[in-house]
Amino acid sequence: MSISIAIVEDEKNYNNALKKVINYQNDMKVIAQFFDGSDALRNLPDIAPDVVMMDIQLQDMLGIEIIEKLKKEMQGTQFIMCTSFEDDEKIFSSLKAGAMGYLVKGESMDKILASIRDVYNGGAPMSFSIARRVLSHFERVLPEIKDFDELTAREKEILELLSQGLLYKEIADKVFISIDTVKKHVGNIYRKLHVSNKVEAINKLNQLKN
Structure with a gap:
């Protein structure tokens, strides 16, 4: 046939x-x-x-x-x-x-x-x-997924809220923590994702979603 x-x-x-x-x-x-x-x-x-x-x-x-x-x-x-x-x-x-x-x-x-x-x-x-x-694309993506998996549940939640455009004070009010605690979490997010600012962190999050 x-x-x-x-x-x-x-x-x-x-x-x-x-x-x-x-x-x-x-x-x-x-x-x-x-x-x-x-x-x-x-x-x-x-x-x-x-x-x-x-x-x-x-x-x-x-x-x-x-x-x-x-x-x-x-x-x-x-x-x-x-x-x-x-x-x-x-x-x-x-x-x-x-x-x-x-x-x-x-x-x-x-x-x-x-x-x-x-x-x-x-x-x-x-x-x-x-x-x-x-193959090259997946070699780039896999380390980023590994980085994201290192975030705690709270850090993932805060990154998601940052991506929605919320300010530190708004995030603090929403999840019932202090602004200083939000800043500490954000610092940990930057370190774990190997980024230096909010835009880069959000871009990495959006890449993983797509």
Whole structure:
């Protein structure tokens, strides 16, 4: 049984080149081509391919938006981003939306074909440069989570109140402690999170929430 594939790509030459190479394989077949997002959004659920090769920057919308809207009703379909974008925001937005693979245009056709087979069999294929970015991101985030876990329950509560814009006196009144005690807790928060001011502490808190 061959892997059914849809291509969502507004660059016609690349779209057609992908189709030609994929259809040359014995174990896969392109069953639909889309050259704009709205057409893909409208028709993909009825086609329900095994794999969708999705460009990010389409002329009428982002491929990420299409995945966000369709992922729940297309749970049997795996999405692979195939794009020229390598920035962290696009990568993580794609993965959060439900993409299971992320390839950079310029990858060899052998890599693309192997990635289709990989995602179909439960893998999460990525270009080498993308995998490095993902690993680097988690290397940065994990120490921050460890730092945050060192805060006491009271310190976490005070940091949350600081993030809501409350002043020291307002925090003191709210949690029934003195202003000096609030200042002491804030000093401990800065030390444990390795920050030097309120803005940096709040930014770290917001990063952990996201």
